[in-house]
Amino acid sequence: METKVRTRFAPSPTGYLHIGGARTALFNYLFTRKMGGTFVLRIEDTDQQRHVEEAMQAIFMGMRWLGLDWDEGEGIGGPYEPYYQSKRGKIYDRYFQRLVDAGKVYECPAPNKRDADGNEIPDTSEGTVWRFRFRRDGIITLHDAVCGDISVDYTNEENTPDMVLKRTDGSYIFHLVNVVDDIEMKITHVIRGEDHIMNTFKHLQLFEAFGEKPPVYAHIPLIQNPDGSKMSKRDVGAQLGCYPEEGFLPEAVVNFIALLGWNPKNEREIFSMQELIDLFSLEHVNRAAAKFDITKCKWMNQQHIQRLSPEDFVQRALPFCTAAGLEDTPALREAIAGVQEKVQLLSEVPAWVRWVQGPVYEKEAMEKLQDNAREMLDLIADAFRDLPEWDAQTAFALIKPLCKEHGVKVGAGMYPLRLALTGSHVGPGMDVLLSVLGKEETLRRMEIFPC
């Protein structure tokens, strides 16, 4: 009988959700939903000093924002509670005792401690730790769903020193708790970053020691900085928490990171979450690391913005505008809808619609005005005034013939008009401007325009 797929995302609460971690979560999610399985969220907070409540909230918020709903874990519960490693000590004790009884672990003097960068702190060792006795009779082979077969020679003790499982203070190391939880929670597939590959050989030995069948492993390639270096907290795009405030759409970020290290083997690029689920397969995950390109991520955001309904776009852009001090009015909403085609990020919207509350004349743009600006403006104003009924399209259509009539290029009329109405040379289409401002305000701004 086929066992039901069970996967887990097991982050440790470090204070933020890394874009690489988000992608690991996403791949687990896509695979699980595709297989109709169960997605577990487990918090690996064994390192007590680093365990902070806000740090875990960053993970939950990030996953919720992306739309990666989990089936067991925080806020939901499940048959294998608790889902926090800090609360599972008794379970680990039980498993550890089995290793003691079987003679697979031994007590020995503690090695020197290390700092956060992995450098040894001299003469700090005291007390004893428990190490796992690796099987030394041959080569261990990992059958990885992404990387294929990988082998490491465990007869070479130099490369594979017996790992510590229990600290001086009696707490357990990641390797032990990770494997025990995967056994207890009946995890069938472990999808994690490639930085874990060497750990997996250790984990394979632990599964064997417990007499358990290991899960299927799939190690996905890392995400690097544009220069190929490792992405750390400070690097552009590294923290998922920054994306909402920068005006990214979650569906765009999901789409973008899904295509970093995986692709559906066709030339499409824009996918919804459901489409990604339908197309996802571990076989199509790449082996090479991918560099993070924020420019393409923004382009993808634009693509998703353009696919939003106008109402939806206005709803999502509105908070950015009110936060920038713009008053929520029907005119503002109409203006926002008018720039949907123009922006890459929601955070750009305020700058595009600021003119609604009055023109802010930009020095650089003003300097490019031609001598006949006032003349053209008056000409256009007269034509506008003569309109019996104000209609943006009709008004807009007047401008071109008027310019031609006077032997100047269309831009000679359009440019001063744009500046008079908004103060800026960038902005939404002229028809949008005329429609949002209406006849009276349009004429008023043309009159007061300083030129």
Next chain:
RNA sequence: GUCCCCAUCGUCUAGGGGUUAGGACAUAUGAUUCUCAGUCAUAGAACCGCGGUUCGAAUCCGCGUGGGGAUGCCA
């Protein structure tokens, strides 16, 4: 140092014993009812090197080089 993984345009990638090596981002140029933006069109841009196998290698194999990861009382 040792171990493991990886290698196609600047970037994300498709392809994979015989191809004009395809697409997208970015870039450049042109077009457009607004010197911006957007949109459209066009262009330039790649198989890391050397050996081997083969009629034929970017593709398979070996070696080098480069990059990344791991070598913790971090996870």
